[in-house]
Amino acid sequence: MTRTVETELPLWPPVNTARGPFTPLDDAERRRYVGPVRRVRLPTGSSAWLVTRHADVRHMLRQPAFSSDFDRPGFPLLRPPARSTAGDSKGSFIRMDGAEHSRLRRMLTAEFMIKNVRRIEPLIRGSVDQALDDLAAAGPPADLVSTFALPLPSMVICHLLGVPYADHDFFQTRSRTLLDREMPPERVRRDFEELRDYVRTLVDDRRARADDADDLLGRLVRERVEPGELEVDELVGMALLLLIAGHETTANMIGLSVLLLTGDPARYAILRDEPERAADLVEELLRYLSIVRTGLFRVAVEDVEVGGRLIRAGEGAIALISLANRDDEVFDDPDAFDPYRQAHQQVAFGFGVHQCIGQPLARAELRIALVALARRFPGLRVTAAPEELSTRDNSIVFGLDTLPVTW
Numbered sequence: 002m003t004r005t006v007e008t009e010l011p012l013w014p015p016v017n018t019a020r021g022p023f024t025p026l027d028d029a030e031r032r033r034y035v036g037p038v039r040r041v042r043l044p045t046g047s048s049a050w051l052v053t054r055h056a057d058v059r060h061m062l063r064q065p066a067f068s069s070d071f072d073r074p075g076f077p078l079l080r081p082p083a084r085s086t087a088g089d090s091k092g093s094f095i096r097m098d099g100a101e102h103s104r105l106r107r108m109l110t111a112e113f114m115i116k117n118v119r120r121i122e123p124l125i126r127g128s129v130d131q132a133l134d135d136l137a138a139a140g141p142p143a144d145l146v147s148t149f150a151l152p153l154p155s156m157v158i159c160h161l162l163g164v165p166y167a168d169h170d171f172f173q174t175r176s177r178t179l180l181d182r183e184m185p186p187e188r189v190r191r192d193f194e195e196l197r198d199y200v201r202t203l204v205d206d207r208r209a210r211a212d213d214a215d216d217l218l219g220r221l222v223r224e225r226v227e228p229g230e231l232e233v234d235e236l237v238g239m240a241l242l243l244l245i246a247g248h249e250t251t252a253n254m255i256g257l258s259v260l261l262l263t264g265d266p267a268r269y270a271i272l273r274d275e276p277e278r279a280a281d282l283v284e285e286l287l288r289y290l291s292i293v294r295t296g297l298f299r300v301a302v303e304d305v306e307v308g309g310r311l312i313r314a315g316e317g318a319i320a321l322i323s324l325a326n327r328d329d330e331v332f333d334d335p336d337a338f339d340p341y342r343q344a345h346q347q348v349a350f351g352f353g354v355h356q357c358i359g360q361p362l363a364r365a366e367l368r369i370a371l372v373a374l375a376r377r378f379p380g381l382r383v384t385a386a387p388e389e390l391s392t393r394d395n396s397i398v399f400g401l402d403t404l405p406v407t408w
């Protein structure tokens with residue numbers, strides 16, 4: 002009986018490559034998924050609750066009754082688990098709860114505070130200039146994703162962590178595998194292990210040299226590992242998490258933002274003519290593009306109510322931040338991109354204890370990159386229509402594969 006009901010549930014995420022890069026769900030899909038909390042079927046055959054309203058999403062993500070630990074029974078998974086040994090998630094605090102989560106997150110809070118990100122703005126500007134030089138040398142025409150959008154966040158996160166940028170091909174291809182929900186589990190496992198071994202070598206090297214490297218890995222070795230507060234395996238997991246979370250996300254935001262802004266020359270000109278508006282513009286880009294489109298996944302560890310529905314302990318739930326960002330209870334005319342909107346209620350970085358720790362850095366990178374691009378390439382235009390572009394539909398982080406531009 003239960004099985005019959007389960008197979009009738011709508012599949013999440015829906016397979017649809019025709020809706021274009023700016024629409025998280027088309028009209029028919031919205032009727033199926035948006036509104037009160039409802040059950041959906043996942044590609045792995047299990048079911049979960051889908052939460053789409055802004056107020057419900059925030060309520061859910063604030064509840065300690067939900068766990069982020071995907072090893073717990075009932076955790077909603079989009080692909081079969083690729084990890085087999087319990088030690089694999091060590092240090093990866095995005096998957097941890099309670100005191101375990103906050104112990105590790107706290108070790109990084111100061112690094113990503115706004116005032117510290119301000120201090121590294123010259124580094125961001127330097128990386129932007131270098132990426133712009135590379136773009137200028139590559140074209141016109143050129144692919145903006147591979148020459149500008151991807152290298153920039155990679156350069157910044159490598160510099161911050163103390164990872165050699167020369168290795169970016171190695172970790173970029175592997176982190177893409179980890180984010181691809183269609184990838185076979187054995188491939189995910191192999192790429193994860195290669196990445197972990199790579200980061201472990203860097204950490205071992207720092208420990209052996211006992212140098213005074215002024216980068217995050219060096220600082221964490223000296224200040225946390227050596228006094229015995231942090232295990233080496235935990236540091237490796239934390240560094241891996243930052244490396245993966247820190248570049249594909251920002252890169253995809255840059256690519257999609259350029260596509261959206263250059264689609265209307267007046268919009269693109271705001272960056273050059275009113276750079277003081279860039280911070281608000283970035284907030285609206287984050288809201289409108291909401292690149293984490295498959296949602297944030299949790300399992301209930303005790304019975305809990307969300308949007309008037311009782312979610313029982315052991316049941317999965319998915320917070321759809323991309324839909325919360327299009328909720329007309331909170332945003333007027335939510336499907337319109339409005340560069341003059343104050344979109345501070347947007348939840349593209351999540352909400353609650355797991356809210357993105359890298360958000361001050363991501364905001365700074367987006368703001369600096371987009372303003373510098375518009376100044377240096379005021380006539381930049383995309384040479385393909387949005388619907389012709391190949392998009393990363395299988396990735397947990399939505400984005401463009403390529404963005405052909407000229408100037």
Ligand code: HEM
Binds near residue numbers: 069246352357359360
């Ligand atoms: C968490 C989005 C950039 C590091 C998250 C979460 C979201 C997100 C939605 C919440 C996950 C959850 O609740 O399950 C984004 C977007 C970015 C971005 C849209 C770019 C525009 C970055 C950057 C870094 C970073 C630049 C680091 C350098 C992290 C980490 C977490 C996280 C470590 C886990 C936080 C925790 O569990 O306490 N991000 N992120 N992110 N993000 Fe980001």
